[in-house]
Structures are given as structure tokens and as C-alpha cells.
Amino acid sequence: MDTKTVYFSDRYFSTGVTDIWDEQQRKIGELDLQSMFTAGIHLRDERGCLTYSGKFRFFSSGWIILDRTEEEVGVLKAKLSFFSKRFIYENRHGTYEVEAPAFSREYTVTSAWGDKVAEFRKTDGMFGAGAFALTNDSSLPTEELILVVMGVHAIQKRQNSAAT
Numbered sequence: 001m002d003t004k005t006v007y008f009s010d011r012y013f014s015t016g017v018t019d020i021w022d023e024q025q026r027k028i029g030e031l032d033l034q035s036m037f038t039a040g041i042h043l044r045d046e047r048g049c050l051t052y053s054g055k056f057r058f059f060s061s062g063w064i065i066l067d068r069t070e071e072e073v074g075v076l077k078a079k080l081s082f083f084s085k086r087f088i089y090e091n092r093h094g095t096y097e098v099e100a101p102a103f104s105r106e107y108t109v110t111s112a113w114g115d116k117v118a119e120f121r122k123t124d125g126m127f128g129a130g131a132f133a134l135t136n137d138s139s140l141p142t143e144e145l146i147l148v149v150m151g152v153h154a155i156q157k158r159q160n161s162a163a164t
Contacts, residue, residue, distance in 0.1 A: 004137075052147050096117055115138075117136075133144060
């Protein structure tokens, strides 16, 4: 995916296929949401070929991202924070921080050096399934960043269901 900004969404029961769109409203891929029980996601390109996938580790809160050969690309974990939403993403290229103010729906991804890598925002209603706009300002693959966003969303859904 060579586009800078992409749009995608979750589904209410976190199962089924949902499209990924570019700025010109062209379909450039799809998210295959495997099951509401496993929270696994396959990302497919416009030809339907698997490019990346994401899932929770067995009995863990870490969200792992895998490439098409099932090799681990990176791990996303929540960080304890009182006045913001913070996550750490570690991959082969380094460590990235994903952060948003406490009640904000806009997140920033920064490198260990403080450079902005990407930003995304939740664009749906407060109680909606989860629709997102992602802008990639780095050399990281957009597909990988999409799964980081979906990982943040999955971790938050898990935290919210554990709190109730």
C-alpha cells in the first residue's frame, strides 16, 4: 500500500470482512476479522493475498503482528498511564510509542527519537464498532501500522470488557 492515508473499520461482533480504502475511496485491501473470541485479524491486499496478521498471544495481553510467512514482526503492549492512553510497539526497526490524551480519539505514533511516525483517529460514533483514519508519515509499511491500530483497539476492547 503506497497511499499515505487509509480508512478501515472493525465490525460490531468483530467477525467478517471489512474493506480498506484510500483517499480517493478506492478499495486497496481488506481486514478479515477471524472471530470475536480470538480477536485475530488477517490483512489482505487488493488481490486477496495475505500480507500481515495480528492476534493476542496465548494467555497474554500482548498483541503480536506476523508477516505472510507467520514470522513475528512486532509486539504491541499497553503501558500503565493515568492521564493518557499509552502503548509501546516494538518491532525489528525499534521501539515506538502510541499515545493519546485520556478522552481523545486521536493517537500519535512516535519513534524512540521523538519523530512522528504516524497518526490515527477513531472516526465513528462513541458506541460504534470502530472506524479509523490512519496517516503514515514513515517508511514503516502501512499494513503493519493498520494492525498496530487494530491492536490498540483490541486491547482497549479487552480492557473495557474486563472492567465491566
